[in-house]
Amino acid sequence: MNIPETLAPLHRIGLQDHELSILKHDPPPPGLVTMRVIEVQRDRVVLHDGNAEHEAQVLPALWRTLATAQAPGQLVPGDSLAVGDWVLSGREPDGSLWVRQRLPPRNQIARRHRDESLLVRQVLVSNVDRVLIAMGLDSDFSTTRLERYLLLVQMAGVAAAVVLTKADLCPDVESRVARAQAVVGDDVPVLALDSLAEAGALARAALAPWLSPGQTLVLLGASGAGKSTLTNALVPSAPAGTGAVRDGDRRGRHTTTVRTMHLTPEGACIIDTPGLRTLRLDTDPQALERGFGDVAQLAAACRFRDCRHQGEPGCAVRDGVGEQRLKSFHKLVREAERDEQTVLERKTERGRWKATGRAVRAWMKEKRG
Numbered sequence: 499m500n501i502p503e504t505l506a507p508l509h510r511i512g513l514q515d516h517e518l519s520i521l522k523h524d525p526p527p528p529g530l531v532t533m534r535v536i537e538v539q540r541d542r543v544v545l546h547d548g549n550a551e552h553e554a555q556v557l558p559a560l561w562r563t564l565a566t567a568q569a570p571g572q573l574v575p576g577d578s579l580a581v582g583d584w585v586l587s588g589r590e591p592d593g594s595l596w597v598r599q600r601l602p603p604r605n606q607i608a609r610r611h612r613d614e615s616l617l618v619r620q621v622l623v624s625n626v627d628r629v630l631i632a633m634g635l636d637s638d639f640s641t642t643r644l645e646r647y648l649l650l651v652q653m654a655g656v657a658a659a660v661v662l663t664k665a666d667l668c669p670d671v672e673s674r675v676a677r678a679q680a681v682v683g684d685d686v687p688v689l690a691l692d693s694l695a696e697a698g699a700l701a702r703a704a705l706a707p708w709l710s711p712g713q714t715l716v717l718l719g720a721s722g723a724g725k726s727t728l729t730n731a732l733v734p735s736a737p738a739g740t741g742a743v744r745d746g747d748r749r750g751r752h753t754t755t756v757r758t759m760h761l762t763p764e765g766a767c768i769i770d771t772p773g774l775r776t777l778r779l780d781t782d783p784q785a786l787e788r789g790f791g792d793v794a795q796l797a798a799a800c801r802f803r804d805c806r807h808q809g810e811p812g813c814a815v816r817d818g819v820g821e822q823r824l825k826s827f828h829k830l831v832r833e834a835e836r837d838e839q840t841v842l843e844r845k846t847e848r849g850r851w852k853a854t855g856r857a858v859r860a861w862m863k864e865k866r867g
C-alpha cells in the first residue's frame with residue numbers, strides 16, 4: 499500500500515486500503531479532517547488523528563440518518579457510529595469539533611437488541627481485522643456461547659481467534675481447549691493463557707501473530723471473561739477499566755456503549771468492549787443456515803429441499819452433525835423466526851391503527867357534512 503505522507507499517522511491507527519481508496523477517490527472537503535472513533539458515549543465521541551485524541555460531538559443529522567438506515571432485505575433497521583469507524587470532522591469557530599460524515603465501514607460487528615419494545619440493530623464495532631473471542635477457562639467456559647460468538651463474527655465476514663483466559667485457574671486446560679477447538683473447527687485458532695503471568699508478557703507473546711502494525715483487534719466476550727485484563731497486558735501504558743477509575747466515573751446505562759481503542763507497543767489497535775448480557779444475532783433463518791457451514795453442506799443431500807432437519811424422512815443433517823450442534827442451530831433459527839414474527843406483527847398492528855384512523859376521520863368528515 500502506497501500511503502501519502504499526510505495519511506501516514508492514520509496508518510498507525512489502522513487505516514487500510516479500503517479507507518485509503520475512498521479518501522483518494524473522494525478527498526475530504528477543505529476544513530474536514532479524517533480521524534478514527536476510539537470511544538463512543540451517548541452524546542459525544544473521542545477521536546484519534548494518529549497523533550492525539552480529541553473529544554467531538556456528532557451532528558444530530560448524522561445520528562438520525564444512521565439510526566433510521568435500513569439495508570435492503572434487512573429485517574431490523576439501525577446503524578450507528580461505533581468504535582473503529584473512520585469519520586470526517588471539522589472545527590467550528592468556537593473551537594468545538596463536530597463529526598459530519600462517516601466513511602462506509604469495511605465491516606461491522608452488530609447484534610440485535612431489544613430497546614424497550616423495539617428491536618434495533620446495534621453496531622458494536624467497525625473496521626476490524628480480527629475478533630478475539632475471550633472466554634474464561636473457569637466457570638465462564640461455555641461451548642454454546644462460544645458457538646454463538648463465532649457465528650456473530652463469521653457472519654460479519656471477520657476472522658476470529660479464541661482466547662481462553664485464566665488457564666492458571668483450570669485443572670484440565672487441554673481437554674477444554676480440545677472441546678473449544680471442536681466447536682470452532684480447525685480454521686479458527688484456539689489458545690489458552692494466563693493473562694496475569696509474567697506481568698502480561700505471556701499474553702503478549704501468545705498474541706504476537708496478530709499484533710502487527712495497523713491491525714485492528716477487538717475483544718468480545720461475556721462480562722468477567724478477562725477482556726480488560728488482557729487489554730492491560732497488551733497495552734501496559736494505558737490501563738483499560740478493570741472496574742477501576744476509568745469505568746467508575748461513567749454513569750448508568752451510558753457505560754454500556756463505551757468501547758475503547760488502545761494502541762499496543764507493536765502498533766496494533768486493540769478494542770476492549772464491555773460484556774454483552776445477551777447476544778442476539780442480526781440475521782435471518784436462511785443466512786443462519788449458511789452460517790452453519792456444516793449444516794448447509796449436508797442440507798444439500800436432504801430429501802426435501804425445504805427440510806427443516808427436525809425429523810423429516812431422508813434428512814442428511816440429522817445424521818451428519820452432532821446432536822448438540824443441531825440443537826444450537828434450531829435454537830438460533832427459532833430466535834430469528836421469533837424476531838421476524840415480532841417485526842411483522844408490529845407492522846400489521848401499525849397498519850390496523852392507520853386504517854382505524856382513516857375510518858374515524860372519514861366518519862367525522864361525513865358527520866360534519
Ligand SMILES: Nc1nc2c(ncn2[C@@H]2O[C@H](COP(=O)(O)OP(=O)(O)O)[C@@H](O)[C@H]2O)c(=O)[nH]1
Pocket residue numbers: 663664665666667691692693694719720721722723724725726727728739740741773
Ligand atoms: N487468575 C487469573 N485471573 C484473571 C485472568 N484474566 C482475568 N482475570 C481476573 O478475572 C476478573 C475479570 O477480569 P476482567 O478483565 O475485568 O474481565 P472483563 O469483564 O472481560 O473485562 C478480574 O478479577 C481479573 O483479575 C487470568 O488469566 N488469570
Ligand SMILES: [Mg+2]
Pocket residue numbers: 725726727739740741771772773
Ligand atoms: Mg472489562
Ligand SMILES: [Zn+2]
Pocket residue numbers: 797800801805806807808810812813814815816
Ligand atoms: Zn434435513
